[in-house]
Amino acid sequence: xxxxxxxxxxxxxxxxxxxxxxxxxxxxxxxxxxxxxxxxxxxxxxxxxxxxxxxxxxxxxxxxxxxxxxxxxxxxxxxxxxxxxxxxxxxxxxxxxxxxxxxxxxxxxxxxxxxxxxxxxxxxxxxxxxxxxxxxxxxxxxxxxxxxxxxxxxxxxxxxxxxxxxxxxxxxxxxxxxxxxxxxxxxxxxxxxxxxxxxxxxxxxxxxxxxxxxxxxxxxxxxxxxxxxxxxxxxxxxxxxxxxxxxxxxxxxxxxxxxxxxxxxxxxxxxx
Amino acid sequence: xxxxxxxxxxxxxxxxxxxxxxxxxxxxxxxxxxxxxxxxxxxxxxxxxxxxxxxxxxxxxxxxxxxxxxxxxxxxxxxxxxxxxxxxxxxxxxxxxxxxxxxxxxxxxxxxxxxxxxxxxxxxxxxxxxxxxxxxxxxxxxxxxxxxxxxxxxxxxxxxxxxxxxxxxxxxxxxxxxxxxxxxxxxxxxxxxxxxxxxxxxxxxxxxxxxxxxxxxxxxxxxxxxxxxxxxxxxxxxxxxxxxxxxxxxxxxxxxxxxxxxxxxxxxxxxxxxxxxxxxxxxxxxxxxxxxxxxxxxxxxxxxxxxxxxxxxxxxxxxxxxxxxxxxxxxxxxxxxxxxxxxxxxxxxxxxxxxxxxxxxxxxxxxxxxxxxxxxxxxxxxxxxxxxxxxxxxxxxxxxxxxxxxxxxxxxxxxxxxxxxxxxxxxxxxxxxxxxxxxxxxxxxxxxxxxxxxxxxxxxxxxxx
Numbered sequence: 001x002x003x004x005x006x007x008x009x010x011x012x013x014x015x016x017x018x019x020x021x022x023x024x025x026x027x028x029x030x031x032x033x034x035x036x037x038x039x040x041x042x043x044x045x046x047x048x049x050x051x052x053x054x055x056x057x058x059x060x061x062x063x064x065x066x067x068x069x070x071x072x073x074x075x076x077x078x079x080x081x082x083x084x085x086x087x088x089x090x091x092x093x094x095x096x097x098x099x100x101x102x103x104x105x106x107x108x109x110x111x112x113x114x115x116x117x118x119x120x121x122x123x124x125x126x127x128x129x130x131x132x133x134x135x136x137x138x139x140x141x142x143x144x145x146x147x148x149x150x151x152x153x154x155x156x157x158x159x160x161x162x163x164x165x166x167x168x169x170x171x172x173x174x175x176x177x178x179x180x181x182x183x184x185x186x187x188x189x190x191x192x193x194x195x196x197x198x199x200x201x202x203x204x205x206x207x208x209x210x211x212x213x214x215x216x217x218x219x220x221x222x223x224x225x226x227x228x229x230x231x232x233x234x235x236x237x238x239x240x241x242x243x244x245x246x247x248x249x250x251x252x253x254x255x256x257x258x259x260x261x262x263x264x265x266x267x268x269x270x271x272x
Numbered sequence: 273x274x275x276x277x278x279x280x281x282x283x284x285x286x287x288x289x290x291x292x293x294x295x296x297x298x299x300x301x302x303x304x305x306x307x308x309x310x311x312x313x314x315x316x317x318x319x320x321x322x323x324x325x326x327x328x329x330x331x332x333x334x335x336x337x338x339x340x341x342x343x344x345x346x347x348x349x350x351x352x353x354x355x356x357x358x359x360x361x362x363x364x365x366x367x368x369x370x371x372x373x374x375x376x377x378x379x380x381x382x383x384x385x386x387x388x389x390x391x392x393x394x395x396x397x398x399x400x401x402x403x404x405x406x407x408x409x410x411x412x413x414x415x416x417x418x419x420x421x422x423x424x425x426x427x428x429x430x431x432x433x434x435x436x437x438x439x440x441x442x443x444x445x446x447x448x449x450x451x452x453x454x455x456x457x458x459x460x461x462x463x464x465x466x467x468x469x470x471x472x473x474x475x476x477x478x479x480x481x482x483x484x485x486x487x488x489x490x491x492x493x494x495x496x497x498x499x500x501x502x503x504x505x506x507x508x509x510x511x512x513x514x515x516x517x518x519x520x521x522x523x524x525x526x527x528x529x530x531x532x533x534x535x536x537x538x539x540x541x542x543x544x545x546x547x548x549x550x551x552x553x554x555x556x557x558x559x560x561x562x563x564x565x566x567x568x569x570x571x572x573x574x575x576x577x578x579x580x581x582x583x584x585x586x587x588x589x590x591x592x593x594x595x596x597x598x599x600x601x602x603x604x605x606x607x608x609x610x611x612x613x614x615x616x617x618x619x620x621x622x623x624x625x626x627x628x629x630x631x632x633x634x635x636x637x638x639x640x641x642x643x644x645x646x647x648x649x650x651x652x653x654x655x656x657x658x659x660x661x662x663x664x665x666x667x668x669x670x671x672x673x674x675x676x677x678x679x680x681x682x683x684x685x686x687x688x689x690x691x692x693x694x695x696x697x698x699x700x701x702x703x704x705x706x707x708x709x710x711x712x713x714x715x716x717x718x719x720x721x722x723x724x725x726x727x728x729x730x731x732x733x734x735x736x737x
Contacts, residue, residue: 050680053692112454112516220687232356232357234353256707
């Protein structure tokens with residue numbers, strides 16, 4: 001009976017997860033004519049700077065998301081239940097607008113002649129743009145944090161709100177200072193939420209392409225842009241090879257993150 | 273419960289059977305695949321080309337095609353390459369596409385377009401309304417596959433309040449002027465970006481010599497330090513919002529920007545510039561080439577031609593919009609002036625009272641329309657470019673690959689921001705140290721537990737004895 005119920009899911013997984021992966025593998029290890037070749041992988045050396053930039057920006061953005069997101073999630077989880085709903089709604093509200101539109105709006109707002117700058121220019125009485133953000137890597141990081149912050153807050157919120165409130169009291173009774181309670185009890189207990197949050201932010205950050213094009217001014221590329229361009233230029237094999245290597249890199253970084261959860265951990269979030 | 277779901281199931285089957293009956297009424301879907309914002313679509317009370325075509329076809333042509341009805345399924349693409357990858361991937365069928373010159377050449381060479389079936393056309397052909405200058409061009413020398421839709425040239429757009437007049441020397445060199453560092457934009461596609469450098473330095477834009485492209489790359493690398501960014505459609509917001517001062521772009525899009533911000537101005541660089549043509553074609557995947565041709569033919573009718581020329585701002589090869597043959601004035605003259613009037617009133621009339629504009633306001637609008645018309649249709653080649661100037665041609669695969677890798681090199685060039693390296697290195701380092709530390713702690717703790725368990729066991733067994 002169980003197997004019948006699972007059949008649609010297995011069908012779905014094979015059709016949309018396993019099969020596409022096999023296709024990526026196939027293209028990555030063949031040349032244009034369809035015969036076996038490892039040159040696509042070898043040629044990836046040229047893209048190393050792009051890989052590096054993508055990972056660097058994603059790591060920084062994820063860290064900022066964590067630093068902002070954890071206290072926020074904790075505060076929401078500790079607020080009154082009737083307020084929690086409103087806070088979560090406020091957090092989700094921006095996500096009802098399409099990501100592309102949000103990103104484009106950030107560009108229009110922060111541009112050298114955009115709304116923010118024109119107000120600042122009036123305030124300071126200058127003709128030069130006060131904030132030159134768009135076109136820098138800082139802008140791309142800002143965009144990533146803005147777009148993906150809810151993905152960090154939500155899993156941490158879920159995890160923290162499940163922690164029994166008496167844990168805090170118990171730890172205090174046994175002589176923990178508030179700081180110790182946080183680091184020895186609450187943080188370890190919410191580690192699975194943190195891991196999920198980090199995963200859910202890091203992975204889309206590494207592979208994003210729209211944000212870097214609009215907010216980065218197109219002066220540098222992230223790996224997502226490169227993959228997109230390969231496919232548009234008909235270089236599917238190289239594009240597939242880059243995707244494959246990126247997947248492997250993501251798996252490695254997730255494996256490293258796995259070290260933080262208990263090896264025998266019950267619910268390890270949504271790792272891999 | 274079971275009965276209800278069975279009932280719903282039966283109902284569903286009945287409905288689907290019914291709807292397939294409806295399909296027998298012979299509605300043909302015409303898949304039109306065009307650039308974004310590239311047709312008069314009925315917004316702001318403009319002519320709704322697709323709707324009008326459906327009405328026209330269903331009313332006047334349906335009978336000739338055995339009573340079928342047509343429904344237009346209109347989708348858009350952002351670049352020639354997007355369209356190309358969609359066509360070759362074979363996902364879905366398209367009836368009308370609008371590729372540019374070099375892409376047409378590529379599509380023809382790969383047998384993805386079919387010769388237009390003019391002999392099967394069942395309404396009166398409007399093909400004669402196309403200016404002969406836009407027939408049998410290098411991308412389609414025998415005039416079998418294409419009907420020109422728009423044409424235009426690349427030039428430089430600048431903001432007259434941000435750029436000093438003495439710096440406007442009529443050259444591509446303005447894009448390399450360090451004085452405007454951080455306020456210059458460049459195309460975000462290899463073909464057009466390389467084009468600006470190659471025209472400037474008189475290098476053949478269709479060169480087969482890799483060295484020519486390397487030279488162009490050096491010039492573009494020099495430019496990168498002055499650039500605000502490589503952009504596509506963002507250019508509209510950046511130029512009209514005055515975030516940037518100088519940008520190379522297509523004249524037709526300048527018309528749109530100019531109607532929103534009249535501080536902008538445009539010139540064709542004296543070193544020469546390229547011509548592009550976007551043309552209507554029928555790909556092999558078309559299921560209804562005859563109806564597709566009816567659509568193309570409809571696009572050539574006076575209403576559609578004028579409405580589209582106005583909506584796009586691009587120059588139209590239709591004589592209904594612009595006719596330079598005085599002998600044909602009797603046929604087209606009225607339409608020509610209708611186009612000019614609409615250009616002045618719809619685009620450039622900026623009146624306090626929309627209903628009753630003053631003389632002065634009308635004059636300004638007409639002058640603007642005249643200057644734009646001149647820009648669009650009366651280009652004179654200064655003759656400084658020593659290579660074939662007309663079109664981008666299709667690359668050989670080797671050059672295509674070479675240009676792509678150069679483009680990647682350009683994108684990587686000079687983008688190092690030291691703080692990014694340092695911050696991310698510190699973060700990754702901390703994470704690794706922490707990971708190792710927690711692994712060690714865990715190991716030690718489990719060892720402690722094992723020792724304790726052992727000790728417990730010993731005491732237990734001692735007790736039982």
